[in-house]
Amino acid sequence: MLEAFMLQASSYAADIDFVVNLVGVLVGFWFFLCSGVFFYFIFRYRAKDGVKAEWITGEVKSQKNWVFYPHLLVLVCDVFILAAAIRVWVDVKQVIPEENTPVRIVSQQWAWTFVHPGPDGELDTPDDITKIDELHLETNRVYRYELSSLDVMHDFSVPVFRLKQDAIPGRIIQGWFKPTMAGEFDVQCAEMCGIGHGLMPARVYVESPEQHAMWMAQHAPKSLAAITAP
Amino acid sequence: MAPLRTLRFLAAGAVWALAISASPVLAEDAPTGEQIFALCTQCHGSVGQGNVAVAAPPISGMDEWYVAKQLRKYQTGARGKHAADHEGLKMRPMVRFLKTDAWVDNVAAHVAGLPRHTPEATLIGGDSERGKGLYGPCAACHGQAGEGVQATNGAPLVGLSDWYLYSSIEKFKAGIRGSDPLDTDGAVMRGMAMILVDDQAMKDVIAHIMTFSN
Numbered sequence: 103m104l105e106a107f108m109l110q111a112s113s114y115a116a117d118i119d120f121v122v123n124l125v126g127v128l129v130g131f132w133f134f135l136c137s138g139v140f141f142y143f144i145f146r147y148r149a150k151d152g153v154k155a156e157w158i159t160g161e162v163k164s165q166k167n168w169v170f171y172p173h174l175l176v177l178v179c180d181v182f183i184l185a186a187a188i189r190v191w192v193d194v195k196q197v198i199p200e201e202n203t204p205v206r207i208v209s210q211q212w213a214w215t216f217v218h219p220g221p222d223g224e225l226d227t228p229d230d231i232t233k234i235d236e237l238h239l240e241t242n243r244v245y246r247y248e249l250s251s252l253d254v255m256h257d258f259s260v261p262v263f264r265l266k267q268d269a270i271p272g273r274i275i276q277g278w279f280k281p282t283m284a285g286e287f288d289v290q291c292a293e294m295c296g297i298g299h300g301l302m303p304a305r306v307y308v309e310s311p312e313q314h315a316m317w318m319a320q321h322a323p324k325s326l327a328a329i330t331a332p
Numbered sequence: 333m334a335p336l337r338t339l340r341f342l343a344a345g346a347v348w349a350l351a352i353s354a355s356p357v358l359a360e361d362a363p364t365g366e367q368i369f370a371l372c373t374q375c376h377g378s379v380g381q382g383n384v385a386v387a388a389p390p391i392s393g394m395d396e397w398y399v400a401k402q403l404r405k406y407q408t409g410a411r412g413k414h415a416a417d418h419e420g421l422k423m424r425p426m427v428r429f430l431k432t433d434a435w436v437d438n439v440a441a442h443v444a445g446l447p448r449h450t451p452e453a454t455l456i457g458g459d460s461e462r463g464k465g466l467y468g469p470c471a472a473c474h475g476q477a478g479e480g481v482q483a484t485n486g487a488p489l490v491g492l493s494d495w496y497l498y499s500s501i502e503k504f505k506a507g508i509r510g511s512d513p514l515d516t517d518g519a520v521m522r523g524m525a526m527i528l529v530d531d532q533a534m535k536d537v538i539a540h541i542m543t544f545s546n
């Protein structure tokens with residue numbers, strides 16, 4: 103349903119959409135049912151000659167049942183929503199897959215700095231590739247991000263990944279994602295962060311492993327290129 | 333003060349709205365420099381006097397060619413795209429707002445027409461007499477009185493605040509500015525910044541540059 107509006111480009115995008123859809127369907131069901139009952143009653147008990155309006159206090163059992171039973175049923179729906187939401191929450195936000203490639207994301211007013219680990223897959227080594235407003239990833243690889251902020255709160259949001267994570271000054275927040283679709287996608291800041299908030303878009307480039315290797319070779323830090331040149 | 337602030341805010345808002353609604357047709361007749369400048373005042377101050385709190389240097393009265401050139405450098409990423417250039421990264425997104433060349437030219441002309449700011453000294457420990465000697469080689473590109481020399485792309489230095497001069501020279505030395513392959517004249521300045529071997533030399537030469545403003 104939602105993928106018609108926004109591509110699902112990460113491994114958990116469909117799971118998150120499932121929860122959103124589930125909430126939509128269950129809440130939608132009760133919304134339309136209640137609206138129907140209300141409109142029916144409004145019509146059925148409309149003003150009629152010779153019938154006096156009545157004040158109902160809602161203490162009679164037969165009247166209370168109209169609230170009591172639906173409310174139990176709604177609670178049952180909540181259990182389904184909670185179960186689905188907790189499952190997705192644990193999977194997306196609580197457990198980082200063991201095998202992963204780190205990537206550092208630094209937010210500031212008003213730019214994103216992405217530190218890619220380079221060919222060795224490790225941060226803080228000489229082959230790291232630092233880019234402003236450009237994040238290059240490989241399809242079907244699990245990335246563990248380390249998100250921080252240099253000044254105020256920002257929010258790293260990649261709609262096609264269904265990923266949205268606040269960046270909080272003074273904290274390094276870890277999480278993960280796994281791109282599943284090659285392409286070029288938007289990154290937005292989703293937390294009001296000052297005058298340049300709307301002017302800090304970035305891009306994610308998801309590439310095939312071969313393309314990604316080529317990109318890394320082309321953008322290897324200069325000093326390193328000098329060392330490894332023949 | 334309060335009504336003036338509100339007015340400025342509204343003016344900035346109006347330009348923003350213009351920018352957002354700018355269709356290709358509208359882009360042809362760009363807003364005036366004064367209209368665009370309403371955005372710049374948010375950081376560079378109401379008359380372009382600069383604001384140390386947001387690290388925005390004074391720009392009022394700077395030569396038009398230099399202002400336009402810097403704005404274009406921010407647009408192409410020749411300046412302000414280094415991960416350690418935290419101030420440049422704040423300025424860089426602001427030029428995304430300048431839709432066409434005409435916007436750049438209009439605002440640059442407006443900035444150049446503003447009366448030049450007289451900065452106050454904030455750095456201590458600089459010896460302007462020693463700085464005078466150190467400034468010798470700088471004059472070839474920046475002019476005897478720091479007025480800037482377009483033929484050498486040498487920036488005007490008169491009117492700039494000492495804290496900004498300091499951080500700029502530091503950035504040149506560290507390769508945070510002037511190291512982008514697109515920034516060829518920044519690269520020239522990088523080499524010159526190396527002449528100022530230590531903190532004291534930087535402060536001395538800055539103390540001398542500050543005398544140009546009086």
Ligand SMILES: [Cu+2]
Pocket residue numbers: 209210211212255256257291292293294295299302
């Ligand atoms: Cu932000």
